[in-house]
Amino acid sequence: MSYVGKILVVVQLVLSLLFMTFAGAVFTVHQNWRAKYLQSENTVKKTQGELENSRGELATAKRDFETNLSVQLQRANALEAKNQTLDVQLAELTTRVDQLQQQRATQTGLAEQKAAEASFRQDEAQKQRVENTKMQARLDELAAENRELRDKLFVGEESYRALNKTYESGLQKLAFLTQVVSKAGLETNPEVVARQAAPAPPVDGLVTKTRKNRTNRVEFVEISLGSDDGLVKGNEMDVLRIHGQERSEWLGRVRVVEVGPNWAVCEVILPSKNGIIQEGDNVTTKLRI
Amino acid sequence: MSRRSSASEDPTPDIYVGLLFVAVGALLTGIVFLALELNSYGWQFN
DSSP, X not given: XXXXXXXXXXXXXXXXXXXXXXXXXXHHHOOOHHHHXXXXXHHHHHHHHHHHHXXXXXXXXXXXXXXXXXXXXXHHHHHHHHHHHHHHHHHHHHHHHHHHHHHHHHXXXXXXXXXXXXXXXXXHHHHHHXXXXXXXXXXXXXXXXXXXXXXXXXXXXXXXXXXXXXXXXXXXXXXXXXXXXXXXXXXXXXXXHHHHHSOOOOOEEEEEEEEEOTTSOEEEEEESOOGGGTOOTTOEEEEEEEETXXXXXXXXXXXXXXXXXXXXXXXXXXXXXXXXXXXXXXXXXXGGO | OOOOOHHHHSOOOOHHXXXXXXXXXXXXXXXXXHHXXXXXXXXXXX
């Protein structure tokens, strides 16, 4: 090999080693810009997507905000109006609270009085309980007595029933006897009988009507006195004719046979020869007293 | 024609042949490094 060939071999070796060194350095030290580009591109796309989403969310949020703003404005107006109303109500309520505080003070005073009264009532109730205990014992005694009285009442009722039967049979007998007496033409009213037995009351009256029999004698007269004046059947009266204050004539005696409240029919039982009984003559019972 | 000796027809490798092999290995190594570099870019040149 020539000298030049040797030099070229060495040069080729040196250049080959340099090539290998630079290639190794490039492969070892270099940065992969393509991978960084792709990574950056992905980052940009992702960021753009996020940006679009954020814009959409921003638009939605803006619409929501505007809607919410309008609602809140309306609500604020309503609340403002309500606030004014509440201010008025607050003033009214303040006045009311003052009144109520005054009433509360009054009621507190009354409540204190009531509390004192309640304490007094409680003491009184305690006394009443003691009294009630005594009354309960008394009630028990009275209940026992009541039972005894009920027993007596039962016995009395039995006696009453027996007496009632006797009374009813007596009433039947009395009715029968009354019927018999009535058929005999006698008075059955005890009061009338008693008044018939008693002397006639001292009364004066007038003859209002007369009735004559076939012999043209006065048989019945009607007088202005009746049961209201105390007359009963059987009373006897004298008929007078008064001439002034000095002289009078006795015209006969009559007996009451029918009595009304303010009238009576009398039968002439003892006529006089001094005159004939006429309407307007006086009748009196005072001559028989 | 003279008979050529086996040394003239098949010379004995010397240091320079070894250096040539070393140079070939360095070239191949550099080529591999560059191929790997291109492979990382996907064999795209623009």
